[in-house]
Amino acid sequence: MTHVVHRPHPHDSGPLHVTGTAPYVDDLPTPANALHACFGLAPVGHATIDTLDLSAVWAAPGVVDVVTAADIPGENNAGPVIHDEPLLADGTILFPGQALFCVFAETRLAARKAARLFTLESTELPALTTVDEAVEAHSFLHGPLVFERGDVSKAIEDADYSSSSRLYIGGQEHFYLEGQGSLALPSADGLHIISSTQHPSEIQDLVAEALNISAAEVTVEVRRMGGAFGGKETQAAPLSIIAALGANRTGRAVRFRLDRDDDFVLTGKRHDFRADIRVGFDASGLIKGVDGILASRCGYGHDLSRAINDRAMFHADNAYFYPALELTSLRAKTHTVSNTAFRGFGGPQGMMLAERLVDKVAAAVHRDPLDVRLANLYNETDRSVTPYGMTIEDNVLPQLMPQLAETSDYRARRAAIIDANASAGRSPVRRGIALTPVRFGISFTTSFLNQAGALINIYKDGSILLNHGGTEMGQGLFVKVAQVAAEVLGVGLDDVKISSTRTDKVPNTSATAASSGSDLNGWAAKLAALELRNRLTAFWCAEQGIDGGLTFAQGRVSTEDGQSWPFAEVVRAAYMGRVSLSATGYYRTPKIDWDAKTGQGRPFLYFAYGAAVSEVEIDTLTGANRVIRADILHDVGRSLNPDIDHGQIEGGFVQGMGWLTMEELVYSARGDVLTHAPSTYKIPCASDRPDVLNIDLFDNANAEDTIFKSKAVGEPPLMLAISVHSALAHAVSSFSPRGRWPDLDAPATAEEILRTIATERTQAL
Amino acid sequence: MTQISMTVNGKAVSADVEDRTLLVSFIREHLGLTGTHVGCETSQCGACTVHVDGQAMKSCSMLAVMAQGAEITTIEGLAPSADTLHPVQEAFREHHGLQCGFCTPGMIMSAADMIRRYEGKLDEKTIREQLEGNLCRCTGYHNIVKAIEAAAETMAQSGETQTASA
Ligand code: FES
Numbered sequence: 001m002t003h004v005v006h007r008p009h010p011h012d013s014g015p016l017h018v019t020g021t022a023p024y025v026d027d028l029p030t031p032a033n034a035l036h037a038c039f040g041l042a043p044v045g046h047a048t049i050d051t052l053d054l055s056a057v058w059a060a061p062g063v064v065d066v067v068t069a070a071d072i073p074g075e076n077n078a079g080p081v082i083h084d085e086p087l088l089a090d091g092t093i094l095f096p097g098q099a100l101f102c103v104f105a106e107t108r109l110a111a112r113k114a115a116r117l118f119t120l121e122s123t124e125l126p127a128l129t130t131v132d133e134a135v136e137a138h139s140f141l142h143g144p145l146v147f148e149r150g151d152v153s154k155a156i157e158d159a160d161y162s163s164s165s166r167l168y169i170g171g172q173e174h175f176y177l178e179g180q181g182s183l184a185l186p187s188a189d190g191l192h193i194i195s196s197t198q199h200p201s202e203i204q205d206l207v208a209e210a211l212n213i214s215a216a217e218v219t220v221e222v223r224r225m226g227g228a229f230g231g232k233e234t235q236a237a238p239l240s241i242i243a244a245l246g247a248n249r250t251g252r253a254v255r256f257r258l259d260r261d262d263d264f265v266l267t268g269k270r271h272d273f274r275a276d277i278r279v280g281f282d283a284s285g286l287i288k289g290v291d292g293i294l295a296s297r298c299g300y301g302h303d304l305s306r307a308i309n310d311r312a313m314f315h316a317d318n319a320y321f322y323p324a325l326e327l328t329s330l331r332a333k334t335h336t337v338s339n340t341a342f343r344g345f346g347g348p349q350g351m352m353l354a355e356r357l358v359d360k361v362a363a364a365v366h367r368d369p370l371d372v373r374l375a376n377l378y379n380e381t382d383r384s385v386t387p388y389g390m391t392i393e394d395n396v397l398p399q400l401m402p403q404l405a406e407t408s409d410y411r412a413r414r415a416a417i418i419d420a421n422a423s424a425g426r427s428p429v430r431r432g433i434a435l436t437p438v439r440f441g442i443s444f445t446t447s448f449l450n451q452a453g454a455l456i457n458i459y460k461d462g463s464i465l466l467n468h469g470g471t472e473m474g475q476g477l478f479v480k481v482a483q484v485a486a487e488v489l490g491v492g493l494d495d496v497k498i499s500s501t502r503t504d505k506v507p508n509t510s511a512t513a514a515s516s517g518s519d520l521n522g523w524a525a526k527l528a529a530l531e532l533r534n535r536l537t538a539f540w541c542a543e544q545g546i547d548g549g550l551t552f553a554q555g556r557v558s559t560e561d562g563q564s565w566p567f568a569e570v571v572r573a574a575y576m577g578r579v580s581l582s583a584t585g586y587y588r589t590p591k592i593d594w595d596a597k598t599g600q601g602r603p604f605l606y607f608a609y610g611a612a613v614s615e616v617e618i619d620t621l622t623g624a625n626r627v628i629r630a631d632i633l634h635d636v637g638r639s640l641n642p643d644i645d646h647g648q649i650e651g652g653f654v655q656g657m658g659w660l661t662m663e664e665l666v667y668s669a670r671g672d673v674l675t676h677a678p679s680t681y682k683i684p685c686a687s688d689r690p691d692v693l694n695i696d697l698f699d700n701a702n703a704e705d706t707i708f709k710s711k712a713v714g715e716p717p718l719m720l721a722i723s724v725h726s727a728l729a730h731a732v733s734s735f736s737p738r739g740r741w742p743d744l745d746a747p748a749t750a751e752e753i754l755r756t757i758a759t760e761r762t763q764a765l
Numbered sequence: 766m767t768q769i770s771m772t773v774n775g776k777a778v779s780a781d782v783e784d785r786t787l788l789v790s791f792i793r794e795h796l797g798l799t800g801t802h803v804g805c806e807t808s809q810c811g812a813c814t815v816h817v818d819g820q821a822m823k824s825c826s827m828l829a830v831m832a833q834g835a836e837i838t839t840i841e842g843l844a845p846s847a848d849t850l851h852p853v854q855e856a857f858r859e860h861h862g863l864q865c866g867f868c869t870p871g872m873i874m875s876a877a878d879m880i881r882r883y884e885g886k887l888d889e890k891t892i893r894e895q896l897e898g899n900l901c902r903c904t905g906y907h908n909i910v911k912a913i914e915a916a917a918e919t920m921a922q923s924g925e926t927q928t929a930s931a
């Protein structure tokens with residue numbers, strides 16, 4: 001029996017948040033002479049820099065220092081994997097809004113004012129901004145990834161039916177409520193950087209490379225972020241590098257908080273995609289072959305685009321077996337901001353392809369899409385190998401989906417909706433419903449990233465300090481990992497003190513990303529705690545002449561025959577007996593091996609599953625739409641903390657709903673982000689949430705040896721919102737001729753819904 | 766520069782500020798009360814909500830000089846004493862109405878004002894509509910709404926809705 005894990009515990013910072021006393025980077029007290037940084041942003045798109053005159057910037061009141069690319073002592077780079085993203089423009093402007101230089105001034109306002117006073121002479125170069133343009137021009141970051149099985153052309157030709165379509169899937173701005181921010185503090189021992197980042201170790205490396213110093217001279221710390229969602233995995237780096245540079249040059253602390261509009265312009269977003277789909281199937285809707293091309297807008301540089309597009313490929317089948325297939329992934333290079341990680345990391349876009357093709361098939365064979373989905377699911381016998389050669393061993397969808405259909409009354413509601421739409425007459429209201437599954441692979445697909453470290457110190461009074469490489473962005477990672485440590489050491493959750501993530505405590509960590517935070521850091525903490533428990537056990541058994549083991553629970557250490565001592569007493573005795581009370585834990589994910597060259601292997605330790613039923617209503621005169629009800633059944637294994645997991649599921653679903661229905665990024669012809677503030681870029685607000693939202697956890701222990709049999713939960717729920725998009729298409733399909741499924745793109749804004757209704761009406765004539 | 770004086774969380778404060786200083790900058794930078802957050806600075810997100818003379822206000826949409834003589838309450842001053850929480854704070858904590866917590870102070874200040882305006886008579890739909898000016902990117906608003914409902918009930922029962930805001 002467990003005492004601390006598998007139980008609801010509120011977020012550890014809750015009491016501080018409600019009183020406004022949980023500091024974020026920009027809330028920290030800074031030395032009185034701290035400087036403020038601001039980038040000067042390119043007012044043009046792709047261009048060569050002829051002259052950049054900064055004399056007025058230098059002359060502006062309060063300006064202390066100004067730096068350009070030439071002033072960077074080491075590498076002028078903010079790119080994480082491939083070093084193709086200059087920190088400051090050097091010779092060429094690669095996208096509108098690129099940072100040209102940085103000002104350091106006495107106040108934030110002085111820095112921001114000065115940053116606008118430059119004179120740029122440039123020569124405009126041709127710009128490719130959309131996926132369509134880049135693919136047409138063969139502009140790619142690198143070569144395609146292709147998955148193949150069998151003879152797909154023949155499979156589609158031989159099939160009873162086939163269908164071809166194109167789907168555009170929009171990007172998404174993270175809109176973490178706390179914008180990007182960093183604080184660099186110089187000291188005799190080196191640089192201390194406090195950043196709002198998911199990846200302190202990477203910032204440490206990039207700072208060291210840019211300043212030409214060793215990583216050991218740079219400490220990066222993060223206590224909490226005000227949301228991140230992937231947007232602070234790599235995108236936090238430029239601010240920290242430049243703040244570090246400023247601190248190094250001036251010997252003064254440097255604060256940098258991006259203005260929200262600059263944040264929108266300067267930082268990457270979710271990749272937008274174009275999916276071309278050809279599918280062959282039989283009269284029952286069984287898929288015979290899939291030929292798909294996924295092309296994405298990566299922007300001007302690599303960032304994480306390779307891994308993101310790889311993951312789009314890993315999920316282009318979602319839950320379905322494609323007997324024959326050819327899937328191609330094109331990574332378009334454009335003159336726009338470099339796109340980046342966003343919850344789901346390409347997976348959601350891949351799944352959109354799968355769900356659209358199933359809807360197309362179902363419409364063509366006149367079946368309930370749920371039946372076609374069920375018929376095409378992976379099984380554990382002859383239909384269990386993914387396009388990349390991994391055999392699925394833990395599929396729960398064949399149980400999970402019917403269970404959800406049952407509890408949500410899907411079939412009866414669908415019948416009622418179809419009837420109501422058919423008899424709607426002149427009423428502008430149409431409804432739609434859809435049940436879609438999610439199967440999301442858990443592990444970093446870049447295999448070496450699947451490692452983590454933790455440090456636990458027990459002090460003489462029995463108190464425990466926990467540190468690990470994971471970062472807290474609101475997802476509840478710290479409380480979950482603390483639960484693990486408390487469980488293993490048999491103490492209360494309050495006895496474990498949580499501390500900020502620091503590169504000088506636990507080094508060489510991976511980003512808190514890929515939903516892996518508690519899987520990796522939970523295990524590392526468990527191993528550290530086990531090490532300490534074993535030391536205490538060995539010592540105490542010898543000391544007391546105990547044969548057999550000890551149990552650690554509820555603050556006490558006990559023998560099997562009922563003798564028991566307070567944990568703190570055993571700890572003090574162990575200290576006196578010269579036992580080390582500090583231990584590190586190190587974990588690496590077993591079993592995974594993925595070869596990017598062959599496109600084959602096991603990229604994931606396991607899969608997280610879920611499904612959602614969404615019912616929507618559209619107004620066919622205005623395109624206005626809303627989700628009336630959603631029912632979710634989601635597999636988090638044996639939940640470490642059901643309350644936190646519920647929150648992740650709900651938040652992920654609503655964020656996914658925003659992506660697919662209302663969040664629309666608009667670019668100018670030369671690639672400026674025109675929707676660069678919340679005034680023009682709409683995220684869901686309180687009244688957009690479905691009127692009814694039922695969330696249940698699917699009872700299922702993880703088949704793999706994960707931390708207390710739990711499953712990752714950060715990203716998978718976002719993709720449950722694909723059911724909303726499918727339901728909207730269903731509502732629109734009430735105007736389609738029989739057998740047709742509308743080509744509704746994402747986001748399904750009011751305009752997009754009206755456009756699609758108009759198309760369907762013409763088709764029906 | 767203009768000299769301004771006002772009462773913040775019950776204490777008289779005065780300072781010389783540039784005319785263009787936003788109330789939120791005054792609160793955060795001059796007074797060091799950093800619980801009031803800046804999410805957008807364009808009056809869209811609600812993270813900076815405070816009470817000005819008892820009414821919820823986005824402090825980024827107001828100049829500090831406009832608050833001359835006003836009574837301001839920020840999240841740090843909402844609780845009746847150092848060791849008791851305001852019922853809305855208590856409800857947010859108890860109902861897990863937060864994840865990253867960045868929106869939380871603004872949410873709580875808006876909620877307290879909403880409860881006052883509706884004298885504690887709030888249903889879910891009204892709360893959702895009234896909360897449109899406060900964005901949260903982490904939660905799906907469910908627990909936030911639940912917390913506000915619970916706080917409204919507590920406050921209506923104890924007759925606190927008249928004095929929801931100092
Ligand atoms: S910061 Fe004031 S509303 Fe966003």
Ligand code: FES
Nearest residue numbers: 864868901902903
């Ligand atoms: S809890 Fe993160 S924005 Fe609301």
